[in-house]
Amino acid sequence: MKDSEIWDYIQSDTAFCDLTTDLQANDIDLNSNAKLVIFTRENLVFSGSLTAQKIAKFLDCEVKFCGSDGQKFSEKDEIFVAVGSYANIHKAWKVTQIFLEYSCKISTYTHEMVSKIKKINPKCELGATRKNIPFAKEMCVNSVLAGGGTIHRLGLYDSVLFFKNHTQIYGKFSEFCKKIPEFKAKLPEKKIMIEIENFSDFKTVLNYPVDVVQCDKMDISTLIQCVKFKNEISPNTAVSAAGGVNLKNCAEFAGTGVDYIITSAPYMQGAMDLSGKISLI
Numbered sequence: 001m002k003d004s005e006i007w008d009y010i011q012s013d014t015a016f017c018d019l020t021t022d023l024q025a026n027d028i029d030l031n032s033n034a035k036l037v038i039f040t041r042e043n044l045v046f047s048g049s050l051t052a053q054k055i056a057k058f059l060d061c062e063v064k065f066c067g068s069d070g071q072k073f074s075e076k077d078e079i080f081v082a083v084g085s086y087a088n089i090h091k092a093w094k095v096t097q098i099f100l101e102y103s104c105k106i107s108t109y110t111h112e113m114v115s116k117i118k119k120i121n122p123k124c125e126l127g128a129t130r131k132n133i134p135f136a137k138e139m140c141v142n143s144v145l146a147g148g149g150t151i152h153r154l155g156l157y158d159s160v161l162f163f164k165n166h167t168q169i170y171g172k173f174s175e176f177c178k179k180i181p182e183f184k185a186k187l188p189e190k191k192i193m194i195e196i197e198n199f200s201d202f203k204t205v206l207n208y209p210v211d212v213v214q215c216d217k218m219d220i221s222t223l224i225q226c227v228k229f230k231n232e233i234s235p236n237t238a239v240s241a242a243g244g245v246n247l248k249n250c251a252e253f254a255g256t257g258v259d260y261i262i263t264s265a266p267y268m269q270g271a272m273d274l275s276g277k278i279s280l281i
Helices: 003-014 049-058 086-120 137-146 164-170 173-177 180-186 199-205 220-233 250-254
Strands: 033-040 062-066 078-085 125-128 160-162 192-196 212-216 238-242 260-263 274-280
Touching (some): 003 086, 049 062, 049 078, 049 086, 078 086, 086 250, 086 260, 086 274, 164 173, 173 199, 180 192, 192 199, 212 220, 220 238, 220 250, 250 260
Parallel strands (some): 125 260, 192 212, 212 238, 238 260
Antiparallel strands (some): 033 078, 033 274, 062 078
């Protein structure tokens, strides 16, 4: 995340004052040294290290320990420790913890999906869609990568993927397919990906120089049929499975022999169960 974005995030919570902590000014020196420990109540794969450390730095706190992206932690482990003034540690507490709750949830869920997929099909990769949490793309992308996943698409600007909403203007799907050589000639460095929804269109598109066929919401038996046909007719074409793939069913999809599994599921899982403890030192 950009420094300006991190600062805006901090300011959204601490912009004016800390009404609660300020009430304690007569009872404790708000400049007294204090320590914040954030720990996890469940196993996790860490992500968001750089941003968490910057939050502390921007609030004049010193980080004593911070997990590394991709590092595994067990229940009750400390994942972040910082020291600073009593007032600043209280400001850093929730903005850091909440950020890590969301980022680590994405990386942990991604890791769990990748582990299940690789156990069944070592050559199959997991790719996350551009269906990121609004205004949090960098956090989402970093968390997926920390969890061992890849990025299917960053945005409209980085890859070519034709959906039904694109192909339908040609009337017949076969008429669209005739344009594929032209599209490849215009963007020779980009792969042409096309999403299809049935076996008939799958067979049709393999007659043309498509790089990746994305099978959307296909049942397992149809996917197996598609992969078998592809291996016989066009072995260099990659096949991906998309639509409703999550932790519960990803292994089954991997077992079809697809090259790539596309998912938005890691972004939809909520937050990790973390907690923070502040003490005077």
